[in-house]
Amino acid sequence: MSKLLTVRDLVVEIPARNIKILDGISFSLEAGQTLGLVGESGCGKSMTCYAVANMLPRGIARTGGSVTFEPGGPGTGKPAVPKVAMIFQDPTSSLNPVHTIGYYLESALYRHQGLKGRDARMEAMRLLERVGIDRARSRLRAYPHQLSGGMNQRVMIAHALAARPQLLIADEPTTALDVTMQAQILHLLEELKAETGMSLMIVSHDLGVIARLADKAAVMYCGKIVETAPVAELLDRPAHPYALALIDCMPSIDPEDLEPPAAIPGSVPLLDSLPAGCHFHPRCSRASGECLARFPEPANIGFVHEASCYHPMVS
């Protein structure tokens, strides 16, 4: 597989208040691969996506590190600058309420593929049908408020596909949807990834979503990646106590398993008052003096499995 994206030592800050939101994020993504970002709210998952898509909100800036896409260019059959498309947590508010679905898709098709008029309309209908929306012709005239959340997320996905992206970033794509819709959307994303060969970055606080879609996962805490591993490996043998704690939080549907899911004590610290050393130490049962002094460097735990912990849980 060829590499698509390399992120190295990415630092993202609110310069006005001197707060680091992301502190030295590094990862890479192969073409066609899916990376899952997990962690509690406020740990920097979404901000990592915005930084990769180059759409950080105003007042927030990349102050260090690099985000590099492998150039395609002549001979590779790929465009010189790989296209990135993004879908969001709340599809209904991510669609402009005064525009029809048709306007939304057709203007994207014009922008990304130069399609106009009838061609654009036919392609928009084809995309809607592809993402599983029936009666596509009449849906083109509908406004977002006339469709359900799940349908709007399908529209968002169709819109993302109009850009023919090499990387699709999905920021909590199913969090606002009910469970059955969630499964359908995840299934759709899987299919589309296989069809188009695009890479996928998926953010979720739900390990189930990550386990289903991702090839590898990165666990984030307080603006740092604390563990990276292939998904199966991470679920089987988490090395960082935080990763283990996240896995233990997942409720089981096994009727024999009567134990309630374990909560992680305490809460995510605020970014302007991070504890020194390993940011997780106040909530960690294995913390020692070392952990209070210095943030642990990422260390190899196994094959493509790294964790930033002085006391990893692997024998």
Next chain:
Amino acid sequence: MTAFILARLMRAVAVLVFTVTLVFIVLRLTGDPAQQMLSDNAGPEALAAFNAKWGLDRSILEQYLYYVANVLRGDFGISFADGREVFTVVSERIPKTLIVTVSAFIVSILIGIPAGILAAMRRESAVDKGVMAAAVVGYSVPNFLLGLVFIFVFAVWLRVLPSSGSSTWSHAVLPIATFALFNAAAVARFMRSTLIDVLGQPYIAAARADGIPPWEIILRHALPNAAIPMVTTLGFVAGGLLGGSALIEPVFAWPGLGSGFVNATNTGDLPVVQAMIVLFTVFMVAINLTVDVLYAVLNPKIRKH
């Protein structure tokens, strides 16, 4: 859509009937026109004769029914002050007021909307701070005071514009400028905050993520959404202009509805006051109806149930 407009029309008529009734009753209960119109040493016979002449000695209900019946025939009665038809007295003032208010409305939109958009797009910049500082000054200075300042500067000091009257177009400049600057400030502030609010919505972030150029985001994605609350605000501004004419017109001795209303109130010219309030109500109801219809046109959530 048709049902929506029809419902609003019915409501407008109901508001009108209610206002006419309320105004009639309140005006009859506050102050005795005979005492206001006649001199202080008028005897009881003179007062009684005045009341009998204008039908003021009958019961309020009787007067009201009589009044409504006449109004429906287009007869608003006779002015106590100069004995002319109220209809003539009032209608000759309408164009004067419309010239000032409509021009001021247009000018305040032409200044306020672009200024607000610019400030919102360049938020926290020198442009934004300059526009907003000017808007705060424009909005905080009472408009009749602004009018006096203008008279002092342009009529007394520079001697380039007349201070009062309405005989030429140059007479209209100062009243329009006074009105327009005050309202342009309000429009700019609302436009800025509305647009900033819209620009913070997820669909704008999504549009940016899609690589849509900034000017297209403003024109195609942000402004159509900002227009919805702006229409409501502009409705208030239009209503404020009409109400404000009672403050501004006397300053410039502009013979419109505003100064006419002030005169009629001072002299207790009940039929004129009453007709003017009804007319103001008609204007307000018309403005609100326009706002409602535009709202439906601009907002697909209302248009498509």
